[in-house]
Amino acid sequence: MSDADDDSPAERLARWTATDAAIGVAAEAEQLRATLAEREAEVADLRARLANLATRVGQLEADNLALRRSRVPMTMGSLAYRGYRRTRAFGGRVLRRFGLRG
Amino acid sequence: MTLVSVVVPSIGSRGHVHGSDRTFVVESVRSVLASADLDIEVLIVAGAEMPAAVVGELRSLGDVVRIVDYRDSFNFSAVVNLGAAHARGTHLLLLNDDTEVITKDWLARMVAACGPDVGAVGARLLFEDGTLQHAGHTYRSAAGHVGFGMPGNSVGRNGILTRRREVIGVTAACMLTPFAVFDAVGGFATGLPGNYNDVDYCLKVRMAGWSILYEPDAALYHFESKSRTPGIKPEEIDFVHRRWFTRLAEDPFSPATV
Numbered sequence: 001m002s003d004a005d006d007d008s009p010a011e012r013l014a015r016w017t018a019t020d021a022a023i024g025v026a027a028e029a030e031q032l033r034a035t036l037a038e039r040e041a042e043v044a045d046l047r048a049r050l051a052n053l054a055t056r057v058g059q060l061e062a063d064n065l066a067l068r069r070s071r072v073p074m075t076m077g078s079l080a081y082r083g084y085r086r087t088r089a090f091g092g093r094v095l096r097r098f099g100l101r102g
Numbered sequence: 103m104t105l106v107s108v109v110v111p112s113i114g115s116r117g118h119v120h121g122s123d124r125t126f127v128v129e130s131v132r133s134v135l136a137s138a139d140l141d142i143e144v145l146i147v148a149g150a151e152m153p154a155a156v157v158g159e160l161r162s163l164g165d166v167v168r169i170v171d172y173r174d175s176f177n178f179s180a181v182v183n184l185g186a187a188h189a190r191g192t193h194l195l196l197l198n199d200d201t202e203v204i205t206k207d208w209l210a211r212m213v214a215a216c217g218p219d220v221g222a223v224g225a226r227l228l229f230e231d232g233t234l235q236h237a238g239h240t241y242r243s244a245a246g247h248v249g250f251g252m253p254g255n256s257v258g259r260n261g262i263l264t265r266r267r268e269v270i271g272v273t274a275a276c277m278l279t280p281f282a283v284f285d286a287v288g289g290f291a292t293g294l295p296g297n298y299n300d301v302d303y304c305l306k307v308r309m310a311g312w313s314i315l316y317e318p319d320a321a322l323y324h325f326e327s328k329s330r331t332p333g334i335k336p337e338e339i340d341f342v343h344r345r346w347f348t349r350l351a352e353d354p355f356s357p358a359t360v
Contacts, residue, residue, distance in 0.1 A: 009187035012285070016183055019288030023306050027345040034348045 106142045107191030111181040112199035113149035114156035127199035137203045147185040179290035179299045198275040200325040208320035212278040221312025222279040224272020225320040228254045238269030238316035240356035249360045258360045269316045270353045271304030297334045298342045305346045
């Protein structure tokens, strides 16, 4: 009736043990390939993110450089204004200390 | 011509069901013989614990019943393989001994469902109280049964419990599989002596290209305790994960809710 009619039970059992083991090896290999593919995708993703970050760092460095170069030089007017503000603040602190100002 | 070899592992256990005591395997085989509308042979794979009186009772059921002695330590997969190794049929029907047929044409329906592309067919199994024990496997979160514990007449979403459909796997408590398929995939894995052997078998069958079907019109009682603790061993989990981890994570047939 069955395809393996000519086999003895012992022969069938031996064949099935071997077949199951071979299928098991193939299935485990498939799992390893799937895991490997997953890890490779993860590595590729990390590489892409690293490349994006490197580009961003390059842009920021370029921006910084441009900012440094475009810094406005100090003029006598701005220096005088800074001195006036510092003196005014100092005066305020002294007056407050001696209770001459609220 | 179709000949179904019914393989029943048993140690001749007794239990109380539907108000009376019974020897499970004897009543199970009686219900199979009374309902089978196809040519069958019944192979009882008897553990050493089976009482001689039960063996005698089984022999008295007819010439189609054969006893195959199993003398090694318990290994469900090895027991099933031993029974299958003695089979003469075109199809194997793996059947737990604590079952009882409900629908009279169950076997013909299972065989009819088993087309050339089908590697295994499972039945609708009910607990003694009529609630659902099995309507196909689901591997969505963990390996389990679709509709487990629901009322036996539940339809489920989109009739999932009452229509023939493809599933990721079926329980070996009642599983029809062509002998050629069983032979091609190397039977049950003896590395899984107690649990997940049907999960592994079904995944081997699917990996080889056959589909698995659930046939709701083949209904049987399965007098397993609802609270049965399967006693899963870490090495069994490891075995299944090593072979099938990614496939277990891909169950396209089970809905999130039934």
